[in-house]
Amino acid sequence: MISKSTSGHITSGMSAAAKSTSTTALIGNPLEPDRSFQQATAAKHKTPTNVDSTSTKVQALCYFGQVCGWATLAIAATMGTVLFAVPAMLHRQQMSILSPESHAVNTSNSSSNTSSGVWWPKHASFALIALDALCDWVAFAVREFVYVGLARSRIQAALLGSLAHAQMSEIWRNSDYHLVSVIRCSERATPLGVHTFLADSVTNIASLGLSVYSSLRLSYDVLVALTAASAGVVYLRTHKDSTLAAIQKHRRRAVLATEKAVHDLFSGSLVIRIHGVYGEFSGRLRELESRQQAVEALANAVLFTTYLLHYAVDTALTLALIGTILATAADGLRPTPADVQYYYETAARSLALLSQLVVIKNNATNHSLVLQELCDVGSMAAEAPWHIATKAKKANARQSRPARGAIEFDSCSLRYNRDSILALSRVSFVIGEGEHVGIVGRTGAGKSSLLQALLRLVELEAGTIAIDGVDVSELGLHDLRRSVSVVPQAAALIEGSVRSNIDPFDEHNDTQVRDAIKACQLEELGADKQIESGGRNLSGGQQQLISICRAVLQRRKILVLDEATANVDKRTAAVIEGVIRREFKHSTVLVIAHRLEATASCDRIIVMDGGRVAELDSPSNLAAKNDGIYAALLRTAAATIDMATDADAVAIKKQARIN
Numbered sequence: 001m002i003s004k005s006t007s008g009h010i011t012s013g014m015s016a017a018a019k020s021t022s023t024t025a026l027i028g029n030p031l032e033p034d035r036s037f038q039q040a041t042a043a044k045h046k047t048p049t050n051v052d053s054t055s056t057k058v059q060a061l062c063y064f065g066q067v068c069g070w071a072t073l074a075i076a077a078t079m080g081t082v083l084f085a086v087p088a089m090l091h092r093q094q095m096s097i098l099s100p101e102s103h104a105v106n107t108s109n110s111s112s113n114t115s116s117g118v119w120w121p122k123h124a125s126f127a128l129i130a131l132d133a134l135c136d137w138v139a140f141a142v143r144e145f146v147y148v149g150l151a152r153s154r155i156q157a158a159l160l161g162s163l164a165h166a167q168m169s170e171i172w173r174n175s176d177y178h179l180v181s182v183i184r185c186s187e188r189a190t191p192l193g194v195h196t197f198l199a200d201s202v203t204n205i206a207s208l209g210l211s212v213y214s215s216l217r218l219s220y221d222v223l224v225a226l227t228a229a230s231a232g233v234v235y236l237r238t239h240k241d242s243t244l245a246a247i248q249k250h251r252r253r254a255v256l257a258t259e260k261a262v263h264d265l266f267s268g269s270l271v272i273r274i275h276g277v278y279g280e281f282s283g284r285l286r287e288l289e290s291r292q293q294a295v296e297a298l299a300n301a302v303l304f305t306t307y308l309l310h311y312a313v314d315t316a317l318t319l320a321l322i323g324t325i326l327a328t329a330a331d332g333l334r335p336t337p338a339d340v341q342y343y344y345e346t347a348a349r350s351l352a353l354l355s356q357l358v359v360i361k362n363n364a365t366n367h368s369l370v371l372q373e374l375c376d377v378g379s380m381a382a383e384a385p386w387h388i389a390t391k392a393k394k395a396n397a398r399q400s401r402p403a404r405g406a407i408e409f410d411s412c413s414l415r416y417n418r419d420s421i422l423a424l425s426r427v428s429f430v431i432g433e434g435e436h437v438g439i440v441g442r443t444g445a446g447k448s449s450l451l452q453a454l455l456r457l458v459e460l461e462a463g464t465i466a467i468d469g470v471d472v473s474e475l476g477l478h479d480l481r482r483s484v485s486v487v488p489q490a491a492a493l494i495e496g497s498v499r500s501n502i503d504p505f506d507e508h509n510d511t512q513v514r515d516a517i518k519a520c521q522l523e524e525l526g527a528d529k530q531i532e533s534g535g536r537n538l539s540g541g542q543q544q545l546i547s548i549c550r551a552v553l554q555r556r557k558i559l560v561l562d563e564a565t566a567n568v569d570k571r572t573a574a575v576i577e578g579v580i581r582r583e584f585k586h587s588t589v590l591v592i593a594h595r596l597e598a599t600a601s602c603d604r605i606i607v608m609d610g611g612r613v614a615e616l617d618s619p620s621n622l623a624a625k626n627d628g629i630y631a632a633l634l635r636t637a638a639a640t641i642d643m644a645t646d647a648d649a650v651a652i653k654k655q656a657r658i659n
């Protein structure tokens, strides 16, 4: 997706900066990592309220799921005792229908007893089945209409909103692949399974009542056997639950690693083919797949043994019941087949109830794993507001399109994250209206970080940046970013015509578009040429020309070129430099470059070194400083460039000869 302004450029610029993780240019005397870094930037730029509240809701849902899960487990764990042991102790004499006293009563009033005590729960069982079906239906309706219809799209919107607002450091911390996978997972996962939990709760509460009532009629021995069996079932289920939850985490990691390897295999297929290392990659893929299979086999083994134990407990329970009944029969009591069936049904129902509760807890745990990932993405730290809303700041907002384009950095310090060294350290300079300034320096010197700071892609830790005297920290981010055009090293191109790429929001008329295309020598392509996604069907030079053409059409007072000519041939570089000289004569232009030829025509040069401004002067004055960094860079450049074909190269050679 491309934003209305230069977001395509900016994104590419950022990823280029993100890639440059070299630490060769360490700051001479780095400050200690600032512990208040996060709080300071968070306080300075409040998280937008809608994202804040939505991520809080998702967080709340997650906690709710965990509470539901643990509450269910607590009920399950205590139920064995409450359901059987307590009634057994309270009503030991009265409820033992196989005790001699109650047996006497039973045999004398067998018909009335059967109708009031034994058959009533059986009718209730049928009612329970109907209730269960009804609840399932309601649960299905809740899932389809409430979650799929309403909640899912909102959760996805919240996730995408969070990604769009997230600070760049948050995006850099996560791999693209992980973020895509989380968004996809929000489509599949039903957070919490709240609907099934609620539906099951209704049936469970009814079942519980029925079990309590039924258990009042069981003998003490049967109750003890049931209690022991229940405790066993709860233990086994819980054990399986926690083991599976742990395995589930490993499994998910293994699946993600395999999917990422497949993704890398395709996205890097060009490099893989060039270096002929397909075998190594596919070997790694096979290794990951076999690791995934091993984790899955382990999960199956755990499941299998748990089920075996589960059935062993069930069998033990059945034997205990039969033994108890035989023992009471040996005491001279004769249980009827209906008695035996009744005991067994009660026991089975109670155990099924316990198992179900633990299963719900298990589901809640799995859902909370997914939710945790959703929450991590949903609660990414947000960057500053895109637009200024308060009346007090409207005055500044009006000035967000700079009329002159003067830039002032005042004691600016920046670090990418709280534990890293300063990428910019007390940087100060003033660039006048319409000035063309080159920014040079060795790898990692802090050149691109100046751009990050100017566009507030990373917030300053200290200092201020002003454009035409307005502190940029008081502007909405979109307002600020729309005042600057950026041409990054790799052009960001979308699928569509040349026209839709240089004027994606149809803001300019045909004449303006035609003139811009002509100025950038793109007539050969024309406005209607279809471009494939990422500009696959264009050469690198053509891609950069379209990028510069976009900037020409935008006509902003400030233009930044971040290594814009680094990957193009000399002819295309000359075309781009010519366009800049002609079309941006009255704009402020910052040219970040490794190749000194690209900055040869600039009014002044800023030489960055270790995050500081080491030198700042006109190219000729800098070249004259024999022991200066710029002069040293010139000497290196002069030794390598081909002076026969390039006017700028000749100029550089001349400058270098001054020394």
Ligand SMILES: Nc1ncnc2c1ncn2[C@@H]1O[C@H](COP(=O)(O)OP(=O)(O)OP(=O)(O)O)[C@@H](O)[C@H]1O
Binding pocket: 017, 018, 019, 020, 021, 022, 023, 024, 025, 172, 416, 417, 420, 423, 441, 442, 443, 444, 445, 446, 447, 448, 449, 450, 594
């Ligand atoms: N996204 C990032 N996360 C963490 N550190 C970063 C990031 N981008 C840059 N840095 C660090 O900031 C410092 C300055 O990097 P910067 O990209 O500004 O240098 P540069 O002069 O533009 O280098 P190059 O010419 O190689 O692009 C380096 O130490 C680098 O490691």
